[in-house]
Amino acid sequence: MRQALAILLMVIALPLSAVQPDEVLDDPVLEQRARDLSKGLRCLVCQNESIDESEAPLARDLRLLVRERLVGGDSDSQAIDFIVDRYGEYVLLRPTVTGSNWLLWAAGPLMLLLASAIGFGYLRTRQGASEPEVVALSDTEKNRLAELLKDE
Amino acid sequence: MITELGHFVLILAFLIAIVQAVVPLIGAHKHWYGWMAVAEPAAKMQFLFTAFAFAALTYAFVTSDFSLRLVWLNSHSAKPMLYKVSGVWGNHEGSMLLWVLILTLFGACAAWFGDNLPPTLRARVLAIQSSVAVAFFAFILFTSNPFLRLAVPPFDGQDLNPLLQDPGLAFHPPFLYLGYVGLSMAFSFAVAALLEGRVDAAWARWVRPWTLAAWVFLTIGIGLGSWWAYYELGWGGFWFWDPVENASFMPWLLAAALLHSAIVVEKRESLKSWTILLAILAFGFSLIGTFIVRSGLLTSVHAFANDPERGVFILMILAFFTGGALILFAMRASTMEAKGVFSVVSRESALVSNNILLAVSCFVVFVGTLWPMFAEMFFDRKLSVGPPFFNMAFTPFMIALGLILPIGSTLAWKRGKIGRAVHQMRYVFGLALALALLVWVMQTGRSLMGPLGLFLGAWVVFGAALDLWMRAQRKLDRLLRLPRADWGKAVAHAGLGVTMFGIAGLLAWQVEDIRVAKIDEPFTVGQFELELKGVKRVQGPNYLSTMGDVILRQDGVDIALLNPEKRNYPVAQMPTTEAAIDYRFLRDVYVVIGDPQQGGGWTLRTYIKPLANWIWAGTLLMALGGFLSLSDRRFRVAAGARKRRETHVPAQ
Numbered sequence: 017m018r019q020a021l022a023i024l025l026m027v028i029a030l031p032l033s034a035v036q037p038d039e040v041l042d043d044p045v046l047e048q049r050a051r052d053l054s055k056g057l058r059c060l061v062c063q064n065e066s067i068d069e070s071e072a073p074l075a076r077d078l079r080l081l082v083r084e085r086l087v088g089g090d091s092d093s094q095a096i097d098f099i100v101d102r103y104g105e106y107v108l109l110r111p112t113v114t115g116s117n118w119l120l121w122a123a124g125p126l127m128l129l130l131a132s133a134i135g136f137g138y139l140r141t142r143q144g145a146s147e148p149e150v151v152a153l154s155d156t157e158k159n160r161l162a163e164l165l166k167d168e
Numbered sequence: 169m170i171t172e173l174g175h176f177v178l179i180l181a182f183l184i185a186i187v188q189a190v191v192p193l194i195g196a197h198k199h200w201y202g203w204m205a206v207a208e209p210a211a212k213m214q215f216l217f218t219a220f221a222f223a224a225l226t227y228a229f230v231t232s233d234f235s236l237r238l239v240w241l242n243s244h245s246a247k248p249m250l251y252k253v254s255g256v257w258g259n260h261e262g263s264m265l266l267w268v269l270i271l272t273l274f275g276a277c278a279a280w281f282g283d284n285l286p287p288t289l290r291a292r293v294l295a296i297q298s299s300v301a302v303a304f305f306a307f308i309l310f311t312s313n314p315f316l317r318l319a320v321p322p323f324d325g326q327d328l329n330p331l332l333q334d335p336g337l338a339f340h341p342p343f344l345y346l347g348y349v350g351l352s353m354a355f356s357f358a359v360a361a362l363l364e365g366r367v368d369a370a371w372a373r374w375v376r377p378w379t380l381a382a383w384v385f386l387t388i389g390i391g392l393g394s395w396w397a398y399y400e401l402g403w404g405g406f407w408f409w410d411p412v413e414n415a416s417f418m419p420w421l422l423a424a425a426l427l428h429s430a431i432v433v434e435k436r437e438s439l440k441s442w443t444i445l446l447a448i449l450a451f452g453f454s455l456i457g458t459f460i461v462r463s464g465l466l467t468s469v470h471a472f473a474n475d476p477e478r479g480v481f482i483l484m485i486l487a488f489f490t491g492g493a494l495i496l497f498a499m500r501a502s503t504m505e506a507k508g509v510f511s512v513v514s515r516e517s518a519l520v521s522n523n524i525l526l527a528v529s530c531f532v533v534f535v536g537t538l539w540p541m542f543a544e545m546f547f548d549r550k551l552s553v554g555p556p557f558f559n560m561a562f563t564p565f566m567i568a569l570g571l572i573l574p575i576g577s578t579l580a581w582k583r584g585k586i587g588r589a590v591h592q593m594r595y596v597f598g599l600a601l602a603l604a605l606l607v608w609v610m611q612t613g614r615s616l617m618g619p620l621g622l623f624l625g626a627w628v629v630f631g632a633a634l635d636l637w638m639r640a641q642r643k644l645d646r647l648l649r650l651p652r653a654d655w656g657k658a659v660a661h662a663g664l665g666v667t668m669f670g671i672a673g674l675l676a677w678q679v680e681d682i683r684v685a686k687i688d689e690p691f692t693v694g695q696f697e698l699e700l701k702g703v704k705r706v707q708g709p710n711y712l713s714t715m716g717d718v719i720l721r722q723d724g725v726d727i728a729l730l731n732p733e734k735r736n737y738p739v740a741q742m743p744t745t746e747a748a749i750d751y752r753f754l755r756d757v758y759v760v761i762g763d764p765q766q767g768g769g770w771t772l773r774t775y776i777k778p779l780a781n782w783i784w785a786g787t788l789l790m791a792l793g794g795f796l797s798l799s800d801r802r803f804r805v806a807a808g809a810r811k812r813r814e815t816h817v818p819a820q
Contacts, residue, residue: 109554116547124532
């Protein structure tokens with residue numbers, strides 16, 4: 017029993033690499049779809065890895081699940097919905113544009129508009145500005161200049 | 169004994185830092201020259217003492233002194249010497265000591281090379297720099313002391329994380345920190361200028377080399393990290409949009425923006441308050457990066473020593489310095505008046521566009537990185553923001569940046585003519601387009617991403633070349649006599665183009681093959697033939713390796729013997745994969761070995777990665793461009809004085 021446990025532990029500790037040859041589907045089109053979907057799904061026990069890249073056993077289970085759904089005739093979105101229903105939106109590496117998430121997606125474009133408006137306004141004022149008068153050197157500056165010239 | 173001395177000296181450095189943060193500031197305010205003069209020797213002493221403390225810690229690692237808790241946790245007697253040394257910064261406490269060492273190094277450099285600064289400005293810069301050091305000395309001494317002893321020293325250590333036992337990663341943190349912390353100089357100059365109430369061309373000229381140096385180091389550091397990820401993590405990705413990667417990328421983007429806006433301050437005395445704001449934010453983002461890595465707030469592959477207490481301490485440092493500087497900025501920004509007058513079509517405007525794109529892209533990365541936290545705190549949603557988001561939201565800004573770069577960098581100052589600039593670029597445009605079309609014709613039925621990326625890369629690279637050629641007024645002999653700053657600009661811009669080239673090529677044309685390879689049975693991937701000849705066990709210094717012999721053939725000729733490995737580090741109980749890569753100019757062949765299969769044979773993963781090297785070649789070019797610029801005579805203090813003598817004497 018103890019020995020069996022030790023062997024089991026060894027097997028668990030063995031690193032499984034990402035997509036295994038036995039997972040690959042025979043139909044290349046289906047396989048490509050499965051790969052694309054896998055790249056957008058997060059491995060739940062890893063730190064910021066997709067299931068396509070992850071070596072964790074759970075990621076393998078999810079990869080097999082995705083393939084199973086696709087072989088069963090699911091469309092891409094049906095397969096994704098199936099997984100999101102079970103694991104929550106946390107598995108999606110690409111957040112949906114729903115609810116408060118529109119703020120995330122719009123943050124860049126909105127900021128660009130704002131920055132461009134401010135930038136353009138600034139440029140307009142610079143264009144219309146008059147050349148400043150040349151101000152004479154202050155006393156400290158004159159002293160410093162004299163000092164510098166003395167060096168030479 | 170040496171360890172205790174190191175600890176003691178670190179406390180002394182802390183005390184010196186406190187003095188240096190207070191006395192020169194009062195001196196500068198009251199114009200007491202004696203008080204201001206304290207800053208210089210204090211900065212040098214502070215650096216020397218911190219260097220001694222760092223050396224003491226390194227000594228403990230090199231001699232494997234396991235009575236030191238940190239050495240016991242992160243080292244092992246069988247570890248190769250290189251990693252004993254790099255183990256010093258391969259952990260939280262040691263890396264903080266390296267951080268503060270570099271902080272004091274920059275302070276000391278400002279004291280050594282700052283002779284031409286006005287005395288009050290120099291005193292203030294050194295005082296601000298030292299106040300940052302005070303915070304980090306306190307952080308080390310009160311929450312992360314590297315010099316703690318163990319009552320009962322164990323026989324051997326627990327070894328360093330095997331992923332970190334790698335030459336690429338050994339030097340990744342020092343470069344990254346040189347970059348992060350180098351931005352503290354820009355910060356100190358910005359705050360000092362706010363205190364002085366004066367920002368002018370001279371200020372920009374002083375601050376630029378420091379920013380440039382920081383940016384160059386950050387570029388090298390990020391490049392090394394990305395290269396490491398490419399060959400070590402086993403599937404050849406080069407960028408993962410991981411929170412910690414983003415933490416280093418945000419300061420890089422802002423430092424790049426700062427470099428360009430400081431040019432406008434120097435040449436045209438405009439964009440002053442924006443430049444000051446950027447300098448504050450760039451360092452602020454360095455601190456945010458430190459906070460992200462060390463607080464455990466965001467989980468990531470690299471995060472070490474997650475400890476809420478430390479996180480709160482760094483958050484306080486962040487709030488104090490960034491918040492304080494921003495309040496000061498709000499009070500003083502109105503005194504900084506722009507002087508230069510220029511039209512909407514001008515080099516100045518092009519640089520403003522550059523700044524908008526870089527700053528907004530940094531904002532996108534920032535929002536994306538912190539969004540999971542916001543969403544959980546305010547909307548009660550647990551979600552992830554991963555690479556697909558960043559690729560979609562960030563890439564358009566870089567494309568826009570690449571498109572305007574060649575035109576913007578040749579526009580005239582003050583009043584440019586867009587038609588003229590476009591006209592000058594017509595051949596470059598044609599050449600880039602022809603290249604893209606050629607590639608589009610050659611590849612059949614693939615995405616447009618490859619040709620588009622090639623167009624953009626070629627447009628930037630040839631644009632930089634034409635810029636240089638025009639600077640030399642189309643004469644070959646003048647080309648070599650151009651100032652190094654001109655060369656630096658062209659080389660760095662071309663580097664960006666080369667990196668875009670590489671990224672586009674790798675993403676668009678990568679070929680992947682996963683299979684069970686039987687011994688002595690050749691198989692083809694793309695235009696290559698591979699054959700697994702055998703798998704052997706190899707004993708390394710502190711690991712066991714399973715190593716495959718794979719022959720790579722092209723057109724029936726053996727071109728390389730590849731040895732992909734799987735290593736197991738028994739002490740750390742962790743496996744790593746070591747990909748075998750045949751590096752060539754136009755492509756890499758990347759082979760990873762997996763597990764033995766039941767029916768015989770081994771899992772073998774083969775990738776053909778076109779233009780992969782170009783990503784890092786471009787990074788190196790960017791860094792090289794920065795160095796060239798830095799070595800320009802205008803920045804060299806002594807040479808500057810010499811030049812003044814040559815040119816100004818007749819005018820006298």
